[in-house]
Structure formats: C-alpha cells, structure tokens
Amino acid sequence: MGDLPALVERAREIGSRISQEVNEGKSVIIIANYDADGICAASVLAGAIQTKRGRVIVRIVPEISPELLNQLKEDNHDLYIFCELGAGMAEDFEKVLGGKWLAVDHHQTTNDELAIKNVFNPFQFGFDGGTDASTTSLVYLLAYEIDRSASDLEWFTVVAALADRQDQSENHSLLGLNKASLENVLNHKVGVSVDLLFFGRETRPVHEAIATTTFPYIAGLTGSKDACLATLVSCGIQTKDEDAWRTLADLTADEKKVLVDALIPYLTNSTQAESALGQIIGNVYTLLKEDEHSPLRDAREFGAILEACARMGQPGVAVAICMGDRDQSLHEGERMLANYRQALNRYIRTLLGDEERVTEFAKSILITGDGIVNENLLSPLASMLSSLSRFHGRVLMVKTATESGQFKISARKTPGSGELSNLGLIFQEVSRQCAGRGGGTKSSAGAKIPISRLEAFVKQVNSKI
Secondary structure, eight states, rough: OOOHHHHHHHHHHHHHHHHHHHHOOEEEEEEEEESHHHHHHHHHHHHHHHHHTOEEEEEEOOOOOOHHHHHHHTOOEEEEEEEEOOOOOOOHHHHHHTTOOEEOOOOOOOOHHHHHHEEEGGGGGTTOOOOOOHHHHHHHHHHHHHOOOGGGGGTHHHHHHHHHTTTOOOGBBOOHHHHHHHHHHHHTTEEEEEEEEESOTTSSHHHHHHHHHHSSSSSSTTTTTHHHHHHHHHHOOOOOOOOEEBBBEEEEEHHHHHHHHHHHHHHHHHHHHHHHHHHHEEEEETTTTTTTSGGGGGGHHHHHHHHHHHTTHHHHHHHHHHHOOHHHHHHHHHHHHHHHHHHHHHHHHHHHTTTGGGGEEESSSEOOOTTTTGGGGHHHHHHHHHTSGGGTTTTEEEEOOTTSSEEEEEOOOOTSSSSSSSSHHHHHHHHHTTEEEEEESSEEEEEEEEEGHHHHHHHHHHHHH
C-alpha cells in the first residue's frame, strides 16, 4: 500500500492551483486519452470546473504528437491538463507550454519525471499505476478539491478501473486507491456481487450476453449468437419463460453451474479449469443510480461503451454520456458498441485464420495486423487476444501499420508469462533506442516505432522479457 496521506495532500495542492485558475476566470483545456479512463477523468474534472462556472474545453485524442502540442500552444489557453497520456513527455510540455501544464497519468515514467511538480502520478507515492490507481481515481481527488459536490462523481473511478482491467485482486476485485474509492460509494452508488462476468446480465438474453463477451474472448462462441443458443439448448438450460427470453439474472444457481461446466471446454483444457473459472466468475459491479434496464447499469459495460465510442471516432458521444445524456447519446453509444465488437471479432477471425500472421518466439508471440487492423483498435484487440489460452505462457504483441508510416505495437502479459518482467519499462527503453516512443504498465504496454526498426525492436524486447 502506498502513502495515501501524501497523495491526498499533493492532490489538495494541485486541486487548489486549478481552483485558483478557475476562480480567476482563466481558460482551461483538458486533453485526455481516448480510452475509458481518459474519458472518465476528463468528464469528472470538467464537471467540477463547470459547477464553479469555469471556462473549460475537453479534447479527446489518441496520443500527443509534436504537431498537436504546437497547435495547443497556438490556442493560447491559460492551463493545459493532460489526462491519461503524456508519460515521458514532461520535457516536451515544458518546452512548448512553459509552466502552464499539468500531467495526470497512472502509467510508469522515469524517476526524473516523477520529481517534477507539474506531474501527478501514483508511482510518486508508492502506488502501482497498473493495479492500484487509474487516472480517474487521481483526477477525482483534484475535482473534489475544486468542488465538494464532485463526491457525487466518485463512482466513475470504479468504471475507469474496471475498463483499465485493474480488477486484479481475488474475484476480480480492486486494490489500492481504486479500492478506497469503491468503499466510499459502496451500497449507495455501487453494488458488488459475485456472478458470471458477462455483459447484459439483466438486459440481454443469456445467449446474447455470452456472444457479446470480449474478455475473455471465447473462441467458437464470442460473436455467434446461434452457437451460444445451441450450447444452452444442448446442456438443457431453458432459454425462455413463455415468449420472453431469460437473462443471466433469471437463471438459478444450479443452471449457472451447468452453464459454467458447458463453457469451460471452450476456454481451456480440463487441466486449467480453475484458471478458466477465474475468467468468467468474479465481482460484478452494479451502478445503482442507473436504470435497471440500461446497459450502463453494469460498470464494466459502461466503460466498454465509452471506449467503443472514442475508438470508433465519436469521443464526444462518450463525454456526453458521462455528463448525463441518457437519450440520444446513449442510443448512439449502444450502436457504436455493437459496431466496435463486430470489428474486433472480425479482426480476430481473420488474424487467427492466417497462421502466417502469427510469429512465435521463445518468450513472446507477434501477431501482424498490417492492412487489416485499424490502429485505434489495436489496444483492445491485444487485450482480447491475450485471453486466449493458446497464447498463455508468453508475452503477446500485436502490431499494425499506421497512417503516418510507422508501426504501432500493443503488448500484454498472459497468464504464465512471468511476473518479473515490466512491459511498460521495457517498451519505454527499447522504443527510445529504436527512435520511437512507448511505455505502459507492468502488464500492458504500447509503442510506435519506425517501420525499419521493427526487427531490432522485437529482438531487444525478447531479450529483456
């Protein structure tokens, strides 16, 4: 456990700085990453500033480039707040923006950067940013300092942590700062129960709930409603009550046990049955303020909708949902999520259907998505593929060519791939040596490198795993 009092005190200092800028009528821009954590963080902070009638703009981007930094400078805001991106870029921020910036991020960075006062990072206080704290959990503390009514938004920290797969403790529970935030909202904003970890537990027919699961990716079932329905029928589970489809919430305990037994063979072999159970059973987090028939009621699905909107090119829809739009934006978000899942399922079927795209090394596997995979979907694709048992025991890397003429690479640890390796630090070091930029956490990382440096990059990463 890190030094929570010191972290909270630092949050007070930074929050007070933001509050002063707002009270003085200064212009604030929030630049956030286009994943669910970045969107939640931006929404929470913008909400607090707006409550104080502050001037704030939110911009959701996939990354920070020199061109974007120069454009931001030309926009001439008084304070630039980077959320969930920018680790390793403090020198660039200072050079272009002077002292008018803050970087709030949970990813690993250098000790020199952690010593900079404009950086707010959990590693500064002994928390592991990969498991203990999301960017939203940090931003919430800043928002609370700006406006005490931000306490109504603390449940966003749960959504962000789950979307970032930080539910790494027993039964997919939360740790560190994430756990502390959960305890503050438990039972009045968030409910927790142990159940099957499929989306749409209360809203979708059982076969559709299984078919739409993406983590874990269940080969033969994910993306196929017909196959899921056939599986239910074959194991004797009643799928309808009269004319109404039954949901997972309608199943009895005995029926759920039968369902689990039917799913295990799809996940792994019988010698790893216990590991398979851990993939599909665990803590379910219910957002009690959401309508019982809404897809947003499941905190994991809430995060999935935000991620889908942003990565499918509609980040404004995601922010609108966070800001409370449960009408048009939610409808659009559900449509985006369906398209997002279809695209990811299509990628997986195509990539795994072509063995020439799968290169195996002693410690890793490299999957080539060039010409197929949209770079904006590379990270969630890597997460899905890492859940497949065939890749367990080695680090999984997925790459695709970008529009800017580089390779983008996303990596994930898989079960049994080794606890000692720190992917984030490895990617940070090796990408820099290969004239690129990268980083991440212990278990997940990403990089962009010149196409000509791919062989050297992969060779060096493998030597350090």
